[in-house]
Amino acid sequence: MKKYKTYLKYFIYFVISVSVIIISYRSAKPRYKPEHYTDIFKDFSWLNDWPKWLDFPLMQPLNSGFDWLIVNYGMFFEGINNFLLGLYTSMRNSIVDLPWPLVIAIVITITYFASGRKTQTTVLVAFCTFFLGFLSPRYWDKCIMTTCIVVIGMLLCIVIGIPVGIAMARNKKVRNALLPILDLMQTIPSFCYLIPGILLFGLGAVPAIIAIFVYAVPPLIRLTDLGIRLVDKEVIEASEAFGASKKQTLWGVQIPLALPNIMQGINQCTMMSLAMVVIASMIGTRGIGDEVLLGLQQLNVGMATEAGIAIVLLAIIFDRITQSYGEKMQERTQPKKKINF
């Protein structure tokens, strides 16, 4: 019975591949093909070099499909574009308008409370923030732009990534369906989705946010999934044995215990967003990344390095804040062993 099924599967694969080859042969240009298809089996010279008629026609349908998408669903993409762009500009403008010492003060306050009142982290972050503008006054506003893009990209990742990760952990079918998609998102070169991003959303911040989402959401999804699956089985059994519903187990036990891992995912997500925002400067996204690009274009090593250092500082700021917040969370859920008798 089982063998029969396997053979059937092989047979279907065989039929599909044969039909794909036939389709590619038929759609190839006549000048690339022999006069009659029976010639293939008489003259075997095509075995030397890859024959031009053996060409899977993927480009054409993709292009027409993309055009169709823009024509028919342009409104939809425009809606997304307007929403994200509005969010971005209002956020950017309000921060740029603030006097710079106030911005530093806000960053310090956020760090101080997010890290659980750790002075060391706060001082480090304050120093890095000050240095952003200190490196070059030009960088200050650009760093704010970059930060806004990263924050919006991250919010998008969190809002979509964590629920997806939870769904993956709870359902094997969802996981099997999503894993290849995540692999694809992580391996496909970023320019492959930056360019369609421009076509759909125009130049600027929005395609960068979309690119950040594609590039940075997989680790968050994976770590959320892993975190929830790593929760001790006996603890979940205990929860179930006392009659907790699935929802109660999820919110009361699984998510709190997976939080350290989820926080790690958010941290990873931030770092990858920052990496992407620099690449996105090549499609005209304004921010600190375009300084690096400018330096490269002018072969100005000093300029590129200076901008590079600014990016590293920005990364340190993001990393310290998310990391220390994660640590605080972990301390709360799994306090270190203290003996106080």
Added chain:
Amino acid sequence: MSKIEIKNVYKIFGEHPSKVLPMVQEGATKEEILEKTGHTVGLDNVSLNIEEGETFVCMGLSGSGKSTLIRHINRLIDPTSGDILVEGTNVMDLDKKNLIEFRRHKMSMVFQRFGLFPHKTVIENVGYGLEVQGKKLEEKNKIAMEKIEAVGLNGFEHQYPNQLSGGMQQRVGLARALATNTDIMLMDEAFSALDPLIRSDMQKQLINLQTELKKTIVFITHDLDESLRLGDHIGILNHGKLVQVGTPIDIIMKPADDYVAAFVKDVNRAKVIKAKIIMLTPEDFKKNGEKQSNIIKVNENDFLDEFLPQVCLTPATVEVVDNDGNIKGYITEKVLSKALTKTNTNGAYKP
């Protein structure tokens, strides 16, 4: 009607358990099934009755299916075939909602590695069963505090589980199980992870609690001494099969097969056999016409090792009395030596 009835339960782990089931029912062994189909037999035709208010100990080595069995009672695991009746309701017929209600109000569970929630304090852990029932915070904390006091953990209620020692953690687990005040308690190797001293402490605590609360307890263990100490009835599992069910004395005196015999071989009989088990009735004693020399009075519930040294010192006949001092029977030296002799499977003890 028994409190818990388990009827012909089979559990097979693997991809297609229902296809393998007929093979198991026809009597193929665990090894054969594993070799032919790659499926593991967890439970093989287990039927059990557990009465109200008793402590039923389920014993077996690791891999014998005892933890699987206990998880069937609250349906953390679904059987491949068979029925489980708790107070007459078939657990297998419950839908999702009713199953949750059933778990909330009918039974609670204690776990081998405690199963405490590391992100909750002791009082939150103990109150968890009440929390999922939707009890108000105040009421929940009041009941939780009572149970924390009952297991002797006052003052630790705001600590986190990993700030406590193993024994204390398991007390939290016990308090959590007591808090929902269910009739049935399932204890899955509850004391196995504790060191011997704390273990015997916890056993004492459980016995004390049990004399007060009279719950129906299903206790899983791989430790024979523990099962003899706690159990009103003991069931022995081997490779997913129930080999023998009986009182502790039955198990020691009449082991059903070599497996059980090997299990009980090294038991200190004097510590587990009570005087009333082996005594001769006064009539029998007189009929045999054995002479009464010195007489030692013992209570019928005394274990043999409590008066054994005395008998050895001065050859004497033991007079067994009940709590009011009425003579219930006699133990002669011959009977005593017979009871203490290690027997093999075939030469089981005959009074």
